[in-house]
Amino acid sequence: MSYSFRKLLLIAALAACVSSVNAQLPNEKFGKPSNLEWDFKGWGDAIDADAIILCKTMKVTYRLSDQVSNFNQSDSGLGSDNITDFSKNQIDESNTLVNYEVKLRTKILKPEGAGHANIDITYFDSEDGNKIILDELSDLKVRVFTKNEKGKVEKRNIDVSTFAKERLDKNYKVIHVVVPNVQAGSIIEYQYNITSPRPTFLYDWVFQESIPTVRSKCDIDIPAFLQFKMNAPIDKLIKSSVEVGHLAYDTNRSDMKKGKTCITNHYFIVGDYILPEGYALKRNPSSVDGKSDATENKIADFTSEISMPGVTVPVKMPEGSTHLRVK
Numbered sequence: 194m195s196y197s198f199r200k201l202l203l204i205a206a207l208a209a210c211v212s213s214v215n216a217q218l219p220n221e222k223f224g225k226p227s228n229l230e231w232d233f234k235g236w237g238d239a240i241d242a243d244a245i246i247l248c249k250t251m252k253v254t255y256r257l258s259d260q261v262s263n264f265n266q267s268d269s270g271l272g273s274d275n276i277t278d279f280s281k282n283q284i285d286e287s288n289t290l291v292n293y294e295v296k297l298r299t300k301i302l303k304p305e306g307a308g309h310a311n312i313d314i315t316y317f318d319s320e321d322g323n324k325i326i327l328d329e330l331s332d333l334k335v336r337v338f339t340k341n342e343k344g345k346v347e348k349r350n351i352d353v354s355t356f357a358k359e360r361l362d363k364n365y366k367v368i369h370v371v372v373p374n375v376q377a378g379s380i381i382e383y384q385y386n387i388t389s390p391r392p393t394f395l396y397d398w399v400f401q402e403s404i405p406t407v408r409s410k411c412d413i414d415i416p417a418f419l420q421f422k423m424n425a426p427i428d429k430l431i432k433s434s435v436e437v438g439h440l441a442y443d444t445n446r447s448d449m450k451k452g453k454t455c456i457t458n459h460y461f462i463v464g465d466y467i468l469p470e471g472y473a474l475k476r477n478p479s480s481v482d483g484k485s486d487a488t489e490n491k492i493a494d495f496t497s498e499i500s501m502p503g504v505t506v507p508v509k510m511p512e513g514s515t516h517l518r519v520k
Contacts, residue, residue, distance in 0.1 A: 218408055218465065219247040223296050226338055226346075226380045230300065239405035239468060243306030246406040246519060247380070249297040251398055253413040256290040257442045257455060293387040293396060295517060299404075301379045309404055310337075310372040310381050311520045315510060317389065318366040326390060326507075330368065333385040337375060364508045392419060394507040396516035398495040400426060400464045403519060405472070410463040411495055414438055417456040420501045425462050426493040433462040462495055 220227045226247075235242050301307055317328040335351040357369045372381055387396075398411040415421060425433040438459035470491045494515070499506055510516070 219298065221248055221250060221296075221408075221410075223298065223382050223384055224336075226298070226382075230298070230380060231340070233300065233407070235302065235405065236466060238472060239466075242405050243303045244299060244301045244309035244404050246402055246404060246409070247298040247300050248408045249406065249410075249517070250295070250408075251396075251411040251517075252294040253395065253411070253415075254292050254294075255392065255414065255416055255440060255457075256292060257416065257440060289390070289392040291389045291392055291395070293389070293516075295383075295385055295387070297383045297517065297519075299381045299383075299519065301375050301377055301381070304377050306377070306404075307375045309519060310375045310379070312370045312383060313367050313518045313520065314370065314385065315361065315365055315367045315514050315516055315518075316387055317364060317391065317394075317507070318360075319508075320360075320363045328387050328389040328391070331386050331388065333368075333370075334383070335370060335372060336382045337372060338380040338382070339376065340378060361511050361514060365511055365514065367514070391507045393499040393501075393504050394509075395421065395497040397497070397510070398462070399515045399517065400431060400494065401467055401470060401492040403469055405469065406464070406467040408463070408465050409467060411460075413460040413462075414440060414457045415460070416440060417458055419499070421497045422500045423460060424493065424496040424498075425460070426464070426495060428464075428492050430467050430492060431462065431464040433460070435460050464492070467492060 219230050219233075230247050233245075233247065234240065235245060239245060297312065299309060301310060314330065314333075316330050317326070319326050333353045333356075335353060337349045337351065339347050339349070341347055351372055353370075356371065359367050359369065361367055370383065375381065395413070395415075398409075400406070400409045423435075425431070436459050438457040439454045440457045442453045442455065
């Protein structure tokens with residue numbers, strides 16, 4: 194066998210290995226961890242981690258109902274001829290809701306990582322006496338999966354009523370999710386919904402947590418008459434795209450045609466195999482020569498800011514807080 198042919202085989206084998214690693218992504222269907230996730234031990238600089246986030250996702254959709262008054266048309270729906278003219282459309286916040294569906298799956302790899310089973314969820318809860326605006330946190334579920342000595346998977350549901358709530362300031366609260374009796378090898382699933390009556394505000398999404406993350410994804414569908422400045426991370430580990438979509442109105446108005454839809458901006462942002470800031474550098478200081486590298490620097494969070502004039506901008510989250518944070 195010639196040297197060049199052996200070299201070609203080696204290159205092909207290395208490429209296959211890289212492809213295999215990249216293909217090892219967790220499934221996003223919650224309720225039953227996959228065999229891959231039970232066997233997953235980490236990767237590269239994350240091979241010795243105490244815990245890892247297997248998958249975390251946020252899906253954001255608007256519920257449109259009775260919220261648009263168009264002064265130029267008898268039909269209150271929006272069409273391509275007027276959708277960009279914000280002055281013709283008014284938002285009634287009492288009938289425009291934003292729904293966040295959040296899911297998170299974490300695996301404890303070592304006994305020292307048990308604390309990473311605990312998370313904080315921050316949400317809007319105003320103490321303003323003049324106007325009550327609350328984001329409703331609902332359907333919170335926490336499950337722990339473990340394997341017994343015979344390899345059988347056992348599931349344990351956590352009583353969410355025991356979780357403590359704390360006020361951060363006059364506008365925000367945080368619920369501290371504490372999961373007891375986790376052990377090395379345990380997989381914990383969390384899922385919840387937030388329904389918000391604040392259409393001009395979007396919660397940020399954090400790609401880079403305090404422990405390695407295998408997959409982080411946010412999927413956001415925004416009515417086109419709401420114009421946001423979107424700060425999507427620009428990084429080789431993060432891929433983002435936007436395309437035109439459509440969102441149906443709730444058809445409970447007599448002056449709206451049945452099946453009316455609104456044009457949307459559909460944002461899709463996903464990141465794979467993300468390390469915490471400075472993680473590799475802490476493990477092996479000699480491995481970094483001072484050059485910028487995605488695994489050593491902070492990966493930008495996904496943030497948004499309403500850019501349309503004439504709308505009330507809701508109070509932002511307290512500095513240093515995030516919607517979902519793994520402790």
